Amino acid sequence: MNIVEKVGQSSISRIAFIGLSFTFLLRIFYSLFSKNFPFREFVQQIIFIGSRSLLVVLVASFFTGMVVALQFYDTLVRFGSVDLLGSAVALSLIRELGPVMTALMIIARVSSATTAEIGIMRNEQQLDALKCMAIDSYQYVLLPRVLAALVSVPILTAIFDMVGIAGGYFVGVVIQGESPGAYVQGIFDTVNAKDVLMGQVKSLVFALIVIWIPLVFGYYLHLDRKNSGAKGVSNATTNAVVISAILMLVFDYIVSSLML
Numbered sequence: 001m002n003i004v005e006k007v008g009q010s011s012i013s014r015i016a017f018i019g020l021s022f023t024f025l026l027r028i029f030y031s032l033f034s035k036n037f038p039f040r041e042f043v044q045q046i047i048f049i050g051s052r053s054l055l056v057v058l059v060a061s062f063f064t065g066m067v068v069a070l071q072f073y074d075t076l077v078r079f080g081s082v083d084l085l086g087s088a089v090a091l092s093l094i095r096e097l098g099p100v101m102t103a104l105m106i107i108a109r110v111s112s113a114t115t116a117e118i119g120i121m122r123n124e125q126q127l128d129a130l131k132c133m134a135i136d137s138y139q140y141v142l143l144p145r146v147l148a149a150l151v152s153v154p155i156l157t158a159i160f161d162m163v164g165i166a167g168g169y170f171v172g173v174v175i176q177g178e179s180p181g182a183y184v185q186g187i188f189d190t191v192n193a194k195d196v197l198m199g200q201v202k203s204l205v206f207a208l209i210v211i212w213i214p215l216v217f218g219y220y221l222h223l224d225r226k227n228s229g230a231k232g233v234s235n236a237t238t239n240a241v242v243i244s245a246i247l248m249l250v251f252d253y254i255v256s257s258l259m260l
Contacts, residue, residue, distance in 0.1 A: 031143050098161040110214075115233075217236040
């Protein structure tokens with residue numbers, strides 16, 4: 001019975017935490033309608049999430065485009081369809097790799113830092129101090145981060161797509177000697193508004209996931225008394241990164257199945 005009780009208690013606590021997480025997200029968006037929006041904090045988060053992630057996205061996107069083009073080129077040569085290289089690279093980046101790889105970069109750089117920052121604020125009772133000063137932590141601390149992610153990630157995804165296509169051009173045209181006109185024309189002939197919309201919808205969904213989950217684990221760090229202090233911050237950061245990545249891949253399939 002002890003094992004059954006432990007499994008039951010663990011299941012109940014996890015379900016309760018899921019419900020708490022959704023309530024937490026709704027309360028963040030509800031704070032959007034309050035007065036005195038912290039615009040300065042919002043701009044700082046735009047810089048942190050967007051501007052400071054730009055270099056990482058540029059490097060990752062260029063080499064991702066190069067690898068994708070190299071793989072597709074080797075396959076298309078076997079079937080005598082090298083002229084389709086541009087369309088293959090563009091569609092794979094815009095529909096799938098662009099949103100996914102950008103989100104993974106944000107998870108690695110932003111999500112882990114966000115969980116640690118909010119968790120330390122909870123441990124040092126900074127959030128409680130804001131409450132004592134009648135400052136809404138949802139509006140002042142959490143909302144700017146969510147909105148900044150929703151603005152920054154789609155823009156970074158679009159940059160990833162364009163630079164990745166340029167990386168594919170470098171491999172296909174400069175290195176392999178394909179016709180530049182065929183590469184570019186293949187993109188214009190194949191990519192349509194639905195493909196771009198799918199990529200941007202995915203980027204918005206991923207943006208919400210990769211900022212919401214870290215905020216939840218950091219904000220409610222105090223609920224797990226067994227993991228307090230530095231160990232609690234470490235465990236919360238690890239869990240937030242892993243769960244964010246898994247949920248991102250799950251919703252990647254859901255959005256793809258709904259929009260294809």
